[in-house]
Amino acid sequence: MASTICGWCGDRTHMAMVTEPEQLPGHLAYVYTAAFQCSNEACHRLSIATVSRSGAYGSPKRDMARDGELSWQPTHIPRQEFSDVPEQIANAAVEAHACLAIRACRGAVALARAVLEATAKDKGITSGPLVTKIDEMYERNLIRDITRELAHEIREGGNEIAHGDLADEPMPPEDAEAIVALMDEILEEVYQGPARMLALKKSRLEREQRNAEKKALAQKGA
Ligand SMILES: [Zn+2]
Structure with a gap:
């Protein structure tokens, strides 16, 4: 077995x-x-x-x-959920994971880069190399400092997440995994986390509104 x-x-x-x-x-x-x-x-x-x-x-x-x-x-390909990420970006992120699952490391990295570029663009950050855009996301409080540092750490490790000829780069699976994990983290911070917070806030406001209405009704009846 x-x-x-x-x-x-x-x-x-x-x-x-x-x-x-x-x-x-x-x-x-x-x-x-x-x-x-x-x-x-x-x-x-x-x-x-x-x-x-x-x-x-x-x-x-x-x-x-x-x-x-x-x-x-067949290989099991985990289906990642990116429910609060814009659809086009989410689809590319799902494909980055699919590539990683079959050890298509360059494909995974190319898609993860495209996802990060599209995320920056979606937030109005359009100039400079990818690492500069990630810095800018941090400046605008879209991502945490630790995530920005992670992007730099991957780059220091000799992995050009920003540019370069993918075909010429050695791309060990662990590097591809690190870059896809960075992509996940950035999507979480830019889209998923804020969406969760807004959903909580919305349900709190609705609850408060319902309570206020009940109270008003009770006072009317009294
Ligand atoms: Zn089975």
Whole structure:
């Protein structure tokens, strides 16, 4: 039994191996593949696991079922919610996460950059490189200082979140993850947080209004 998040139903489930592991021909490494079945009662769909190893399995069936390094097809792509973000920007942000989930790191970073550019533009910040725009968001109290520092830290780390030829840049997954996390944080601070605060405020004002009306009615009746 291997445990993973099923790419079909999205549940964390046990996957039962339903075919013998097949060792693929023509590779320098030892590549094994096998079909597994999701144990979720409502799913039971098949997924394909593949693993590339430097050495052969002693007992392929037993060893592969216990291997924590299997990669799965289909891959589970977490669907992020950006309910208070303008739709176009939110759609690009969801796609940035989808890219990250399949390790399309340059795609993830290109989309995260586009999301940040569009966010700045939406707030009327249109000139200068992206890092300057992020500074400007801080100046205008749209984001916290720590978030601005995070953007600079990513940049100091050698990752040009602002510009550069993506094709020439090394893009390890952890860098792409950091940039997408920065995108999430900025969307949270610019849109999601303020929307939550306004919703709370609105419900408080409505409550106060209802109470005032009740009181006025009661006084009338008295
Ligand atoms: Zn499933």
